[in-house]
Amino acid sequence: MNSLLEKTFKLSENKTTVRKELMAGLITFLTMSYILVVNPQILSTTGMDRDALFTSTALAAIFATLMMALYAKLPIAQAPGMGLNAFFAFTVCGVMGYSWQFALTAVFIEGVIFILLTFFNVRELIVKSIPKVLKDAIPVGIGLFITMIGLKNAGIIVSSPDTLVTLGDFSKHDIWIAFMGLLVTAVLYARNVNGAILIGIVASTLFALILGDVKLPEGSLISTPPSIAPIFAQFQWNNILxxxxxxxxxxxLLVNLFDTVGTLIGVISKTGLADEDGNFPQMKKALFADALGTTVGSVLGTSTITAYVESASGVASGGRTGLTSVSTACMFILALFFAPLFLMVPAAATSPALIIVGLFMISSVVKINFNEMSDGLPAFLTIIFMPFTYSIAEGIVFGILSYTFIKVCSGKVKEVSATIYVIAVLFLLKIILGAMGIVG
Known part of the structure; x- marks a missing residue:
């Protein structure tokens, strides 16, 4: 088995081991397993069967992640995307008033278009055309973004009508659960202990158990997954034109493309697999895995599939190959049957992992020359828009728009590729349509 895994994933060449990869996959799963709860909650507001959504969410994550593992051979997990599921439920089915079948059909069409764009290298061309300065800024923005998610999940920062955000209430147990895990993880990292992030998650969960915030599952830990029949391939073709x-x-298309691109560039940059321009050999395969995942996910009955930024937690734990993603997919398979056990891990227990990973990801900020305004400002906007708009895609949108405008207006037209001009026009069109209330 070890020789087969070595041959398939080239573990020695990537300076990793089976144990590291499996551990990294488990950590990635733990930091993103919330999607098994949140996605059904959001999509069920459209009238979709919530129990069926649990199963379809898991199955879509399993298929898409295995595609990334076995075809692209990257340590990137995939699942129904946050933000995209909200657009599905609250904009298409809510504001626009369409049925969930209509929205599901749109996801299917998007997936097919993405497959065609990937086949003809259009998506890869877009990724490679992104300026290097923005590719250096994207991991930094993602680092701040996932740190903000971690702080929010633990209640360390909360919303405020006066100051937008403020420090949370320290009488809440979640904050102390998160700080416990953060302290344990940081000390273990400082002492070079393998599996520090996972041990921190376990320590936080045990602390939550002691505080009474988490209870051991009652009854049988094993249950049969609900049927997906109520939502399987429920497409509506009468409005497709x-x-x-x-x-x-x-x-x-726009949101998923740049969410996925941002995540791939940000996470892969920390594996050592990318070249100095932020590109990597498996780019086309990774994009194809994403496109096929979305298409199959729509058939299974869920919203758009995307690469998960939480994959950075597995990479930070040593994950370097597709074996990490195989491990994550296996955890989703187990979750289908052992949901009570996996779902007992509270969000606060996974927060330290996100905060630590945020620390690791901001290191590429030193590569950016902020003294050169035509590079520095676009990079800065890319970084700050990700956490402040709660969207990786929006960070890329405003980074590319500002890069294009400043370069053109400062007489550096030749530094902007034709592809970036086209993308900038599309972004402007989306913003204008959004201002008119046509696009969400």
């Missing part, structure tokens, strides 16, 4: 369908598919 409507203007609204075009708008919905266009929005899904």
């Amino acid at each position: 409507s203007f609204d369908m075009v708008v919905v598919v266009f929005t899904l």
Whole structure:
């Protein structure tokens, strides 16, 4: 078995081991397993069967992550994307008033278009055309973004009507659970202990158990997954040529493309697999895995699939190959049958992992020359828009727009590629349509 894994994933060449990869996959799963709860909650507001959504969410994550593992051979996990599921539920089915079958059809069409764009190298061309300064800024922005997610999940920062955000209430146990895990993880890292992030998650969960915030599952830990029959391949074809369908598919295409691109660039930059321009050999395969995952996910009955930024927690723990993703997919398989056990891990217990990973990801900020305004400002906007708009895609949008405008207006037209001009125009179109209330 070890020789087979070595041959398949080239573990020695990537300076990793089976144990490291499996551990990294488990950590990635733990930091993103919330999607098994949150995705059904969001999509069920459209009238979709919530129990069926639990199963479809897990199955879609398993398929898409295995595609990334076995085809692209990257330590990137995939699942229904946050933000994209909210657009599906609250904009398409809520504001626009369409059925969930209509929204599911839009996701399917988006997936097919992405497969075609990937086959003809359009998506890879877009990724490679992103300026290096923005590729250096993207991991920094993602680092701040996932740190903010970690702080929010633990209640360390909370919303405020006066100051937008403020320090949380320290009488809440979640804050202390998170700080316990953060302290344990940091000390173990300082002492070069393998599996520090996972041990920190376990320590936080045990502390939550002692405080009474978490209870051991009652009854049997094993249960049969609910049927996906109520939502399987429930497409609605009578509106596919409507203007609204075009708008919905266009929005899904843009958001998913740059969410995935941002995550791939940000996470892979920390594995040592990318070259100095931020590109890596498996880019096309990774994008194809994402496109096929979205298409199959829509058939299974869930919203758009995307690469998960939480994969950075597995990479930070030593994950370097597709074996990490195989491990994550296996955890999703187990979750189908052992949901009570996996879901007992509280969000506060995974927060330290996200905060630590945020620390690791901001290191590329030293590569950016902030003294050169035409590079520095676009990089800065890319970084700050990700956490402050709660969107990786928006950070890339405003980074590319500012890069294009400043370069052109300062007489550096030749530094902007034709592809970036086209992308900038599309971004402007999306912003204008959004201002008109046509696009979400």
